[in-house]
Amino acid sequence: MKTLKPLGIVTCMTLVSACTTNPYTGEQQASKAATYGAAAALGCGLIGAIDSGKHARNAALGCGAIGAGVGAYMDVQESRLRAELQGTGVQVAREGDNIRLIMPGNITFETDSYNLKSSFYPVLNSVGTVLAKYHDTTIRVSGHTDNTGSRAYNQTLSERRAASVADYLATTQVARDRMLVEGRAFDQPIADNSTTAGRAANRRVELYILPKTS
Known part of the structure; x- marks a missing residue:
């Protein structure tokens, strides 16, 4: 238990950090991807702290990815469209x-x-x-x-x-x-x-x- 709890915390902190940067354009921005990713990462960190099993760790990783995914997916489309339509x-x-x-x-x-x-x-x-x-x-x-x-x-x-x-x-x-x-x-x-x-x-x-x- 003691060796696995930090994993949940590190996963959460990593996801929050990643979500403050658009993973496609490299821009620093307070996008919905960042907001959703941070919220998802917090929830996932709690999962990891409560349940140290393999299932919980996988759920935490999946939760963080989904939280960041929608905003980031639209971010990159917006960037591409702006470039194409300038x-x-x-x-x-x-x-x-x-x-x-x-x-x-x-x-x-x-x-x-x-x-x-x-x-x-x-x-x-x-x-x-x-x-x-x-x-x-x-x-x-x-x-x-x-x-x-x-x-x-x-x-x-x-x-x-x-x-x-x-x-x-x-x-x-x-x-x-x-x-x-x-x-x-x-x-x-x-x-x-x-x-x-x-x-x-x-x-x-x-x-x-x-x-x-x-």
Whole structure:
């Protein structure tokens, strides 16, 4: 017992230390990976202190890995996406463990069309490469419009634009069954629809990259 209790404590301290650094980018950051890893490591250290058996040690190691895994897995995807999409006009936002890609309409589609611009293909190829590699996520593809025209027209247009993006991503080895496609018409503006610039910002497709829950 006395020789095995320190193992649990050392394991806990090691995991906390590792989790303060992004294991993929090497950046020092207070990411969710660090938070979850620290919490998991504390719990695992207690397991090791209470039960010194082989099963407890294995459980402790597994607990720490799981705690750090979700945040770190999303961290590295975010880093890759930012590198791939720099200068393309696509915005990358991190929201907790989720990643949000905002694709403005002016670089994705012609006006009143749901046919992708050929100039946008390389951008989607880059997105697809990352999504295909990190496949333990689900993807919500949402189409958005400004408030010009009827609701019925904008609903259909937003759905078709989202579907066009999803269909193209499927050609880059991103499984179609990972993607939920939806149209939001003009219900979720991110800018003022009373201005030209605002309407242009609202015409967009967004990708939400979400860690799998099971």
